[in-house]
Amino acid sequence: xxNIKNSRGYLVSGVAAGLAMLFLHGCAGPVATQEEATxxxxxxxxxxxxxxxxxxxxxxxxxxxxxxxxxNDSTLIKLTDEALAANPGLQIAKAKVDQANGLTRQxxxxxxxxxxxxxxxxxxxxxxxxxxxxxxAAGLAISxxxxxxxxxxxxxAGSEQETAATxxxxxxxxxxxxxxxxxxxxxxxxxxxxxxxxEDVVKLQQKRVEVAVxxxxxxxxxxxxxxxxRGAAASAGEAARDALSASEKALRSLELLLGRYPAAxxxxxxxxxxxxxxxxxxxxxxxxxxxxxxxAAEHRVAAAFYKxxxxxxxxxxxxxFSLGVGLNTINDAIAGLSAGLFGPLYTGGAIEAEVEKATxxxxxxxxxxxxxxxxxxxxxxxSLAAEEHLLKREEYLxxxxxxxxxAYDQTMQQYEIGQITLLDVLTVENKWIASRIAEMDVAGQRxxxxxxxxxxxxxxxx
Numbered sequence: 001x002x003n004i005k006n007s008r009g010y011l012v013s014g015v016a017a018g019l020a021m022l023f024l025h026g027c028a029g030p031v032a033t034q035e036e037a038t039x040x041x042x043x044x045x046x047x048x049x050x051x052x053x054x055x056x057x058x059x060x061x062x063x064x065x066x067x068x069x070x071x072n073d074s075t076l077i078k079l080t081d082e083a084l085a086a087n088p089g090l091q092i093a094k095a096k097v098d099q100a101n102g103l104t105r106q107x108x109x110x111x112x113x114x115x116x117x118x119x120x121x122x123x124x125x126x127x128x129x130x131x132x133x134x135x136x137a138a139g140l141a142i143s144x145x146x147x148x149x150x151x152x153x154x155x156x157a158g159s160e161q162e163t164a165a166t167x168x169x170x171x172x173x174x175x176x177x178x179x180x181x182x183x184x185x186x187x188x189x190x191x192x193x194x195x196x197x198x199e200d201v202v203k204l205q206q207k208r209v210e211v212a213v214x215x216x217x218x219x220x221x222x223x224x225x226x227x228x229x230r231g232a233a234a235s236a237g238e239a240a241r242d243a244l245s246a247s248e249k250a251l252r253s254l255e256l257l258l259g260r261y262p263a264a265x266x267x268x269x270x271x272x273x274x275x276x277x278x279x280x281x282x283x284x285x286x287x288x289x290x291x292x293x294x295x296a297a298e299h300r301v302a303a304a305f306y307k308x309x310x311x312x313x314x315x316x317x318x319x320x321f322s323l324g325v326g327l328n329t330i331n332d333a334i335a336g337l338s339a340g341l342f343g344p345l346y347t348g349g350a351i352e353a354e355v356e357k358a359t360x361x362x363x364x365x366x367x368x369x370x371x372x373x374x375x376x377x378x379x380x381x382x383s384l385a386a387e388e389h390l391l392k393r394e395e396y397l398x399x400x401x402x403x404x405x406x407a408y409d410q411t412m413q414q415y416e417i418g419q420i421t422l423l424d425v426l427t428v429e430n431k432w433i434a435s436r437i438a439e440m441d442v443a444g445q446r447x448x449x450x451x452x453x454x455x456x457x458x459x460x461x462x
Contacts, residue, residue, distance in 0.1 A: 190444030304358070321338070321340070
């Protein structure tokens with residue numbers, strides 16, 4: 001409570017101001033809960049569409065939070081930490097979080113009083129001799145809107161939900177970045193090993209040219225074989241150059257994720273790591289609880305709900321209060337309390353349009369949540385299915401490589417003793433080379449798919 005004594009000894013009481021403050025504290029209207037704001041997406045929007053034979057229901061369990069360590073690759077862990085600290089895209093996402101926090105604090109200020117001060121001085125009399133008399137005034141002004149219907153509180157709740165969605169977006173960006181670094185690392189290593197194999201093939205073909213020329217000179221080969229050998233050597237050189245280009249592109253993409261200059265000079269591994277053992281999948285509800293993009297979508301549904309409620313409350317009147325306390329000259333004190341009421345009667349349909357727009361936004365966020373959830377289920381289904389398919393493909397390719405290599409060795413023996421032509425050798429050789437490259441490619445795909453599975457299941461990167 002504030003008391004000000006004027007020059008005549010009378011007290012200007014601030015009792016009215018204190019009563020106004022007390023009234024305002026008790027006039028905050030009801031605001032919907034989080035459960036009420038998201039009730040529209042519980043059950044019927046997504047979960048009723050999920051069949052009982054959903055792949056992730058096959059095994060109950062949880063995803064290991066430290067999944068990135070399961071690859072037993074210390075370099076990968078260091079690269080991931082580097083990317084999380086230096087990636088420009090992630091820094092942009094972090095700035096959006098800071099911006100959202102600022103907007104929330106700005107909305108919260110609506111429930112608090114606004115306090116300002118002002119002062120001034122002016123000459124009131126002048127007698128022409130250079131002397132004059134002046135007067136001044138100074139004071140404080142306090143204004144406050146009573147949130148009787150909960151409109152301001154609803155606006156704050158919506159802003160908080162938007163901020164929570166932005167934070168979840170940032171967490172998903174972190175997870176996606178870590179997954180991209182992991183996949184980039186595995187693809188860069190795979191491309192490197194394929195290039196090394198292509199270079200080995202080039203050396204093999206160059207020796208083949210020497211053999212073809214020597215056999216022609218002793219009458220066991222033909223000029224056609226020499227031409228075929230040289231053509232095969234040139235083809236191998238072109239394939240090696242293409243593999244080198246792919247390797248450099250993979251390195252530059254990875255370096256870009258790390259926030260480095262894309263110079264394609266990142267040192268890769270000496271061998272490809274093994275795929276970790278299979279992991280149990282989580283149930284659909286667990287997926288929704290873990291995935292940051294689904295969490296963000298849910299917060300946006302809640303934010304749209306509050307925005308729609310806020311628009312509806314625009315029809316109701318607003319109550320505002322103001323209190324002024326000041327000094328008029330040095331001797332007189334003044335104080336005043338005023339209250340205001342404003343209720344819309346006709347706005348040309350502006351409020352109705354605002355409600356219509358907010359309702360449409362709310363319907364859109366509900367549909368977006370359903371789309372995001374179904375996409376999440378699709379990613380889990382595909383990754384789990386790919387786990388099995390890629391494993392079987394790798395098993396078949398190992399057999400194919402082994403058998404093709406044996407056939408190639410036997411064909412070479414027949415060629416060297418003049419039983420078959422070089423064309424027969426090249427036919428078998430191409431099958432062996434193609435199967436070996438495919439085997440390395442599938443090995444890399446298995447690692448990439450495991451990363452994608454963790455991302456689909458919402459595994460933590462912390």
